Each structure stands twice: as structure tokens, then as C-alpha cells.
Amino acid sequence: MSGPLQGIRVVELAGLGPAPYACMLLSDLGAEVLRVDRPAPGFGVPAYDVTGRGRRSLALDLKQPAAAEVVLRLVDRADVLVEGLRPGVAERLGVGPDACLARNPRLVYGRMTGWGQDGPLAPRVGHDINYASITGALGAIGEPGRKPVPPLNLVADFGGGSMFLVTGVLAALLERATSGQGQVVDAAMVDGVTSLMAMTYGFRAAGGWADERGSNLLDGGAPFYDTYPCSDGQYVAIGALEPQFWALVVQTLGLEDLPEQYDRDGWPVLRQRLAEAFATRTRDEWAQLFDGLDACVSPVLTLGEAPQHAHLAARQAVVEVDGVQQPAPAPRFSRTPGAIGASPRVAGTDTREALQAWGFHEDEVAQLEQDAVVAQA
Secondary structure (H helix, E strand, C coil): CCCCCCCCEEEEECCCCHHHHHHHHHHHCCCEEEEEECCCCCCECCCCCHHHCCEEEEEECCCCCCHHHHHHHHHHCCCEEEECCCCCHHHHCCCCHHHHHHHCCCCEEEEEECCCCCCCCCCCCCCHHHHHHHCCCHHHCCCCCCCCCCCCCHHHHHHHHHHHHHHHHHHHHHHHHHHCCCEEEEEEHHHHHHHHCHHHHHHHHCCCCCCCCCCCCCCCCCCCEEEEECCCCCEEEEECCCHHHHHHHHHHHCCCCCCCCCCHHHHHHHHHHHHHHHCCCCHHHHHHHHCCCCCCEEECCCCCCHHHCHHHHHCCCEEEECCEEEECCCCCCCCCCCCCCCCCCECCCCHHHHHHHCCCCHHHHHHHHHCCCEECC
């Protein structure tokens, strides 16, 4: 492994979605991540689950009385522990923050939940769409007069969840270098999404944001910041917010006698004229016409098309590992580049090897296997 986090050891108590993606990012950046999976049949990371790449898998039955001590011994040698369990579950299993920090006061204990460790919804279930809904983010996405549109699970799971967990873990590691002490990072998706809405809160405070969907500058309300169908049924995206970019769009489309760009009363006319113009050519014809122009116009590509786009291809933003296309490590570093580690592993693939690498004697591993505390795939 390479990367700026080389030498950092992470224990991941396996979960779903945001926590595994956060650990993927830590692994991409060079950390050694050991994933603690359940030994149940069918549990683990399928080969196509890209978020499971870059770490070894230890199958451990956390419900066994001896399992907590296994985790705590791993914690003895770890810099970070990441868990995405419901509040209180880690404590009941004997691997909560108090127990882990007592064993290793330098440990950064990362907790990933949707609602947070406290509050009236803390013990409740939820998914990205629920966390985004109560923060106002979901209600702001969609066309006017129509229902809100779920933005995949990018906003809460990965934007408000994984990214804030990684930020918290890195900040705590940085602080530890001066204090010598670890701490708990409580990353709640509702907190993260709320933070992502910072600029929107600012717009609203200034009177520049209405709660009606599709009526604002950046939600498709502005005709020069929206998508338009082309003659082939595909779409182009336009984001010509600045006057100089807008002028180039108008010139390239051959439009004349238009309302002033930021005159909201004229926006319906602008939208109609833009729609009529973009409907005269195919998406790829428009992409070629705008290629090289600073007009903020781009083709709307599918996930299957994106890797072949000239810019992504030139930057090798999408790579193929063991027959699976996936994103390359990001961000990029001049001296310590990140790298993709091993492909996702079946639960327990590395149990014996990993335990011995983390300080367990061969005889101890054999006994743990015999007692059904751990399992080797």
C-alpha cells in the first residue's frame, strides 16, 4: 500500500453503506484496514461491491463472549476503529468507546449513524432518503409542483455520512499528534447533510431562496442552470451563471432578442427559447459544438458512458480491477499517491493471516476457530 495514511491501522466493524465507503477511502489513502465481518453464510462483501475493496477480512462472531476481547486486542494495535451500529449496540457487545479507549487511549473511535448517538430519533431505523428529508435537502430537489426527487443515496449516506466521518477521523488523528490522546467521532448523517446546506441557508437568510422546488438559482429554477432534451431524447446540462459564459451560450445557439439574463420575469421566455434551440440537434452534436468553449455546457452521460468521456479517460478517473469498473482513488497527491488495494473479500478470507499479523499466536487462532469465535473462509 502507498498513500499519506501509510502506517495508520484501522479496525472496521463491518456494516452497510456509509461506514464501508469511509473505510474504502481510508484504505485508498494508504491505511491498513482490517474488516471484522460476521461469519454467517452469505455475509461479507461480494466481488462487485467496490466499497469493500482494499482490506482483509476477519470473520468474528461478536455475539460470542470471547469476541469482545478479540476486538480489544486488535484495538491495542489500532489507530482507528470505525463502527456503523445502532446506538448502544457496540456497548452491549463490549466494544464501545469506553472499553476501547480504556485499552488504547490514543484510539480514534469513529461512529457512523443516520440520526446520531442521541436525540429522539437516535434509536430509530432510517435510510438516506429519511435523513435527507428532515434536513430540508430532499424537499429542495425536484421540479416545481412535482414530488421531491431522491438524489440517489449521495447526499446523506456518502456526502453527509462517509465524508464527514473521514473528515472527523483525520482531524482527530491530527489533533492526537499534539495531545497524544484519542477521542470519539460522532458522525451523524443528519448533521452532515445540514452542514452541506450551509450555502443554501445563506441564500435563504439573504432572501434569495424560496422553499418552492425549482424556483431558485441552483435548483433548476434558473433557465441557464438546468438540463434540456435534445433531438435524440438525450440531455445537455447548462450552468452558465456568469454573464460572460451566458453570452457565449447565446452566441453559440444563435439566439437574439432575449430577456435580460437575471430578469426573473423573463425566465419563462428564456427557458422556451433554450428548449427550442437544444431540441434542434443531438446531445453529442451539442457536445462537439461546445467543446473547447467556456460556456458551462456539457452532455448528460449515463454511468456506462462516463468512463469513456475524454476528460475522465485522460485523468483515468475510472479504472478496472478484476473485471470491475470503479473510481480511482481521490484526491490525488504529488508525493504519496493513494492506491487501490485488494478486491473485495469473502467474509473470513484472511482470518488466520490477519489475526497473526495483529499479534495473535497461531495456537490462539486455532483455539478461537475451535470455539467458533472466528471462522476462516
